[in-house]
Amino acid sequence: MTQGRRSLLLYGLLLATGTLVVVFFMTWTTDFDRHNKTVNVLLEIKQLDTELDRDILRVTSYSLTHYDTLVSTVNRLKKLNKELIGPDLQLRGAINSEVDLAMSEYLKTVELKLSLLEHVKSKAAVLRNTLQYLPKVIEEFTSAKDRTGNRLVRRMLNELLAYNIFPSVQRKERIQTSIQGLAAWKVEGREARVLENILLHADINIRTVDEMSEKMDRYFSLPSSHLIDALYASYRKYYSSAARKANQFSLLLLIASLILIVALGYTMDHLRQARARAVTTGKQLRDAVESLAEAFALFDADENLVLCNGKYKEFLSRAQDSLKPGTPFVEIIDESRQRGQFRERIGTRSPFFLSLKERRELGEPTLLEMANGCWYLVSDNLTSDGGTATVCMDITNLKVAEEELRKLSQAVKQSPATVIITDLNGNIEYVNPRFEETTGYTAGDVLGRNPRFLKSGHTSDDQYEELWATITRGKEWRGEFCNKTKQGGFYWEQASVSPIKTDEGQITHYLAVKEDITLRKAYEADLRRSVTKLRHSNAELERFAYVASHDLQEPLRTVASYVQLLERKYKGKLDAEAHEYITFAVDGAKRMSQLLKDLLSYSRVSTGRKVFTEVDTEEALNAALGNLGNAIVESDAQINVGLLPQVKGDAVQLSQLFQNLVCNAIKYRKAECSPVVDVSAEKSDEDWVFKVKDNGIGIDPNHFDRIFTIFQRLHLQEEYEGTGIGLALCERIVWRHGGRIWLESEPGEGCTFYFSLPEEWTERDMDDDHMPERTRPTAPD
């Protein structure tokens, strides 16, 4: 429907309604009650008027003994006349001039009529008395003897009575003649007084008759009855025309009502459609609001809730019950606060708790922290109808990111490494404080500049090219620079230069993280020098050991051979003391030789090494046991061997390892019983752990460290012979194979040596090695 048609309809409706109201009041003119009352009053007035006309005749005929009824008639008439002009009937001044005129004519006339009536009443009383008195007084007079006088008086009385009945000019003249005659008649004494009285009353009678007849003439000439009829007629005329009009208006009323009903139906249909549209629009709006990613709520001008979406309900989850349309904003917020929806810090009050109007007037969004740690940004906008649309955006991620950024930023600031960020052209956008410390330049000095001012000239151009080639490809470059401080000093930096990329891989900046390695450089140089020296001296030492042990063997063997030759040749020729000396010398030479042998094998662990091969440790053990055959037999030792694995290693050295350990186990046996040695192996993680257990004298744990030291011995040569190299050699072999060696023991309780060998092992470079820890490892499971 177009706007024009709608307004046309509206005007039509207004017109019809107006007509309806006007017509309704027009039909009111036919107030039947009032009409009936008016007609009744007029009819009663007419009746009373007639009664008055009848009563005045009764007055003049003296047939009324008293006037009370007449008075009540008059009073009733006066009352009706008052009613006629009173407000109840709405006759005077309310209908038309014709009625008004007829009424005022009537009222004037009736007033005159009543006034005449009063006069007639008075006159009638006087007349009545004269007519009653005159015959009596004339009787009194005529009782005298004067016949002439009597006759005259009687004639006068007759004439008077006749005049009373039929007043006429002739009779009046005649009676006046009689009266004059009587007045001229001479009588004396009491009779004279009586006559005078007769004449006085006669005169009054005649005068009163005249007056009354004049009043009666006037009374009956008054057309009061006609005037009432005229008033009634003009009222009827008005009423019938009013009734006709009222009928017409009733018809109009009917038509107007019909129009209104039709228009009403039309309007209602239109309203129904409009409502349907409004409902649809409302639904769409609600759906739209519901689909918003942000919490949204709409408040009316009085700050009562109109609608809100699910997100808003999540936002104020603890005040869900009050989130109904019509609830005041203040109530919702109060409830949320009471239920601890927000994190409120003591002493501060978030602008969120202001009224919506105040919040709008702030002109900027409000930041709000929730009890669950979420952050919201709340913005309020004025709607066209004075309400408020509130949008609450969850910015928790942003806030977390910001916090993250703050921490990172702090880390960068406090980093011991220099951090430089440049744009794609290499111009500096950021340097951290460490940069300022290292280079002596302030951030102000360097921002916007290319970092090439740091070049010392000691870094090659190729390096720079490689650097740029790497980072422009999006890769990280690592390398070292020698740069120059503001003061001109040089310093070394280990740098990591990498591009900063967006999620899409777009390079936006370059980042250089550089560590000052000037000191480290110096230490490294020192260390390298020391290592070189140490290698030298180690090599010399080994060579010396080898030479000593190998080359010293030769002269020693010579000494021993010749001493033994001397013994054989001069057997019996020398005294016992000399033999004893020779024995000492041979023993000493033998021990010396043994010492040298051991020393040689010790030094050969590294120098005489072989490439690691697959070694069956059982074979290695058997080889060792073979070497120890005599000792085993002599000591009546029992050797128990468990399952032994294959490992990578040096078969000779491993055999040597077993030999030394088993030899020790037999050597340090208890005097009272023969030795029992258990050899076994167990798998532990990546390693094989070998165990050599004896039932010998045991070792005090205080000495565990010392026993692996070369030439270190716990016992006297006389008690247990040995060179003090055995366990040192064992340790050296185990270590070379990448394992460790340790022991468990208590004095008198026997002792158990363990050593571990990795299943797969590339041998250690003996040059780089350091002496292994001899601390007691955690016991294998």
Place this chain on the structure above:
Amino acid sequence: MERVRGYFSRAAVSVLGVVVGSLVSVAVSHAHSHVRVEPIQPILRNQSSDYQKIKLGEMLFRDTRLSGDDTLSCASCHDLNKGGADGQPMSTGINGAVGSVNAPTVFNTAFNIGQFWDGRSSDLVEQVAGPVHNPMEMGSNWPEVIAKLSKDGEMIRAFRRVYGGEITGARIQDSISAFEANLLTPNSRFDKFLQGEENALSGDERKGYQLFKSYGCAACHQGANVGGNMYQKMGTVRDYFADRGDTTDADLGRYNVTGDEEDRHVFKVPSLRMVVLTAPYFHDGSAVTIEEAIETMAKYQLGRSLPKEDVQLIVAFLKSLVGVYRPVAP
């Protein structure tokens, strides 16, 4: 001449009526009434009565606050114990002002054709306002009276009870007039006589009544109130005022109301119901005794002089007219 002739027939009827009326006995009674057909009618208590309103009217009737200086009430000049009048030739108003006419009785005034000597008020309601506003009488006005009465809680409650509203001049008039309309004196001996109690009157009284009628007093003093229902000139036969002299404006009577020359010296015929209690007499209070008043009336209204014994008989009759006022019971 037409008119004269038309009147003849009516006049003939009237004179014939007089003749017939005097011949036929006055004792003939109507078939449907127990009351004798007499010029005087008994007072019948048939006033509607609203007790609360009448009570309020009586309170106001006796309330001096209706006068300008709180000295006079209606009852000051209309003492119910003095036949409803004050016994003075002329009443005294506030500040000693002397009125211009004799105070008429307040009893039976409901029967009157109009109120005041000259009938200037058509009814009692209208009449109430007269003395209150007359500077020679109570010398006040409604706003003043209402202001005084409105300070009286009892009065305010009484008005609210009767009228459901505040005090107004119209309501004061209404309630006082309601009280006055009930100031009736029925049950006089004469009324009992009229209602058929032959022995209610003594012989003298009955004789007095016959004289009252035959002298023509009853021509004017008739009806239930024995007067009050018509106007008559003071001095229809002889000139009363010429003889008395010193005419005043008040002597003009109804002329003051209508301005009609024929109403000069015309007054409302006063009621004789309480007449024996309300000396002195006439509008000017000139007749000190009832006998004097009867003689004056005979002289000027009837043109006759009455023998002393007749006067006494008439007085005896007049005394039988006095009835009993009984306040309205709730």
